[in-house]
Amino acid sequence: MTLRQTFASLPRDARDTLFLLFVIVWVIAPQVGNLPGWATLMAAGLMLWRGWLAWKGLPLPSRWTLLVFVAAAVAGTLFTHRTILGRDAGVTLIVMLLALKMLELRARRDAMVVFFLGFFTMLSNFFYSQSLVTAAAMLVALVGLLTALVNAHMPVGRPPLAQSLGTAARMALLGAPIMAALFMLFPRMAPLWGVPSDAMAGRSGLSGVMKVGTVAQLALDDSVAMRVRFDTPDGAAPPQRDLYFRGPVFGSFNGTEWLPLSYGPGDLRMDRLPTLANLRTEGEPLRYEVTLEPHKQPWLLLLDAAPEQPRLPGMGLFMTQDLQWFSTRPVTDVLRYQAVSYPRFTHGPMAMTPALRTYTELPAGFNPRTLALAQQMRNDPRIAPDPAQDNTVALVEAALTRLRTGGFVYSLDPGLYGQHTADEFWFDRKEGFCEHIASAFVVLMRALDIPARIVTGYQGGERNSVDGLWTVRQSDAHAWTEVWMAGQGWVRVDPTSAVSPGRTGAFQRLQAPQGAFATAVGTLSPGLAQNMRAVWEAVNSRWNQWVLNYTQSRQMDLLKALGFESPSWQDLTMVLGFIVMTFALGGVGWSLWERSQHDPWLRLLARSRRRMAAAGLNLPDNLPPRSMAQRVQAQFGAEGAAVADWLLRLERLRYAPNANAAHAALADLRREYRALRWPKADPNRS
Known part of the structure; x- marks a missing residue:
């Protein structure tokens, strides 16, 4: 049996847990270079432990065991950072709590906590890097978390992950326009986190102090x-x-x-x-x-x-x-x-x-x-x-x-x-x-x-x-x-x-040793390696200019392009509110339109059921039209004959072989529905 077949044969809870575990590992992975060594090892151990428990169907650890790990995580954070506040200490602690919460994943309520912690941990990756690579990785993480969230709201059966992934992708695409509007018009604010420490020692670059002779080998x-x-x-x-x-x-x-x-x-x-x-x-x-x-x-x-x-x-x-x-x-x-x-x-x-x-x-x-x-x-x-x-x-x-x-x-x-x-x-x-x-x-x-x-x-x-x-x-x-x-x-x-x-003259630089992959590509095709590098840097430059460097002044320039002579924060708020309201109204209109696109045959049947209820005949929702016609005939006699005949024709239409003819016939039945003499409620009728 292959790994895929084994995964598919697992119980629903185990399968969903392993998928969520994979997504959480993807979210945490970029933080490895920013976490203390003990935190990385502890998080990896907890994740492996949780995966083993899900794979084997073993019970989760007791709350006392989790309390011991929580105490160890808090103590380690305090020992390393001398505080639990601030960017570095906060990220360390939130990663530990996320890993530990996976060991307490017993009910949907626990899953919701994991989702929120996962979204916050995903956001914390941008505290350290806002590069294009980080953004792409977090976009994958976002879709993964949304997929797990959608999957958690499908309690019946074993819905395939592809179905949940499709729903999550549509949700992300539908939310993309409003996210773009918020990015362009939400007031620019300075970072709320601290300044990262300098890590340039022993590498080429600039520093506020020049130490001579203390670096034996310079890494370009x-x-x-x-x-x-x-x-x-x-x-x-x-x-x-x-x-x-x-x-x-x-x-x-x-x-x-x-x-x-x-x-x-x-x-x-x-x-x-x-x-x-x-x-x-x-x-x-x-x-x-x-x-x-x-x-x-x-x-x-x-x-x-x-x-x-x-x-x-x-x-x-x-x-x-x-x-x-x-x-x-x-x-x-x-x-x-x-x-x-x-x-x-x-x-x-x-x-x-x-x-x-x-x-x-x-x-x-x-x-x-x-x-x-x-x-x-x-x-x-x-x-x-x-x-x-x-x-x-x-x-x-x-x-x-x-x-x-x-x-x-x-x-x-x-x-x-x-x-x-x-x-x-x-x-x-x-x-x-x-x-x-x-x-x-x-x-x-x-x-x-x-x-x-x-x-x-x-x-x-x-x-x-x-x-x-x-x-x-x-x-x-x-x-x-x-x-x-x-x-x-x-x-x-x-x-x-x-x-x-x-x-300085001919622009010849000393070259540092390259990795095996870069050396192989450069040996096979020097031009290809150079072109790939140029394309990547051009794309990264656009990212820097149009995303990372989207400043307050560029927001105001956008308002000027929209016709504001002297734009202010009030104008920015007004435009943003107008766009948000437009999207909200568009969402309402979309919902109404989507409702209208539901099966018109089922909507017409539901309307007839409500008319019968108004006449005193309550019919179950799962009752087919033929059975409804029999109940109407038995309840109202000759008064309900026309309605019973209409219900029988509605049932035959459901199985009509010609779709175009069925569409025209449904329109005829809808007109007949409005012209029918429906029975009236009679309190004396038993």
Whole structure:
């Protein structure tokens, strides 16, 4: 006997329970990465236990046993999260309660509780991800829960699951228009849950702190960081070497970490203030639109340099003195904003100021060999022929030449660095990724008494052939430097391009090892793999733009398109109420129409039964017309002869072989029904 046959032979309760169990597992599965390990194991064990009990027809555990598991789940949640409130603790607890409730599934009331917990758990998946994959998986979960709910309301017999699935699918389709209307017009609200923790350590991407040498191997993350649409006739982007999207700027170094300069009230000493931006632009501006993926940090990513505030309604934005744009809250949702940048620009003071000395400071006791190298370069007449002159340009070029010709390697696997990271890079390992190279370069510049800092962000991008958008990935995360030069201000210097010119010029990236499936597809058909990736990213981009990025401003734009000159929340509520009322009236009309489409022969028979009841003859609902005619003849005699004859002809019509003739005959019987002289109620008739 096959598994399908075995499943079909199970009792109705066991079959329905196993189906519901499968749906609940599907709902919980995406939460595995968000749950503590003990919660995942406990939920899996409870589900397997419940499935075994249903398969074997064994009794459910006692309530005392369930109470022990509930206490363990609450204790585990408190131990892990130190609370039972909040997003993470709440999701953990609700998953545990759902799994435990399956072990208490004895009556329909218990099933209703499971359904409601299942719908809430399904919703909680969106607390962590609003991706297209998550939405598709939860759509399947929704149909599965609706199927189980419909099945629970069919208590008689063994209705096939396909029948319940069809009913559930029709319910979902009928509700889709009102769901779409609510999505488009229901007021947009900020997320009610907390901000997820940062999980970028050890992977490419941006962080608020740059630790040098603590990651032995960098794993390239090919996930999308942002998408860019350039406002040019052909959507063309500037050259790859100019695509520097500015992120966190680090000006403070403690020997192992690079940190941003603090702008808090306690640091507002004149000798510690960062130098003013003094941004000066020239040439034609570059206009573009960015769709930024959530990164749980407050910064925005814009091309150097953006003097104007990006267009992002509903969020407070400001630019720091080192040209970095921030929002007033972390970016936890997909953002879309328009910006204007000038590829040709200068910024910073033209002459040395006390504030610039901040960018020459180094911690004591670190990198002695790099300090000695700097002194050697200072004393080298080939590099600095006149110590009294400003030799900044020559010293910078000498450092870059050393990177080009000294056997340095751009690598994702440099190993762990020790205390003196710059010394190890310059003299020992001579390999690293962009953070190592930029950090060692800035340390050398500061040892030469040249103001320098590290800028992180993204460099490069690739054009999607399907939708024309430029895709910037986490693997495009990059670190470069800015060196201050008299008369020029802050000048971008990318030391990584000296080690590996293809990193910024020809757009050559180091490749991380791929999985077996991706490797096989890429080997068999490189073009197919690339096209599949482009199509998927184009579809995902549309999802981000039209669903995740459907903001308050776009709601108001929709009302303007509908004819509202100055739309407000009152207008939004009015339109939403009108649509809901229209759908409600449409539902009422549909119900009435559907009732009219029921078997007209049965409706006519029911009407005749009601006329007999009004005359004092109550006939059972299951009585056929022939038996009804006999009862009428016996009750009313000659007075009911015409009605009895009409009932007999109504019965013969039921089995008429010609459907068209039967339809015409039914219309004739309906007219006769209205013309018949029906018997009257007689209180003296026994």
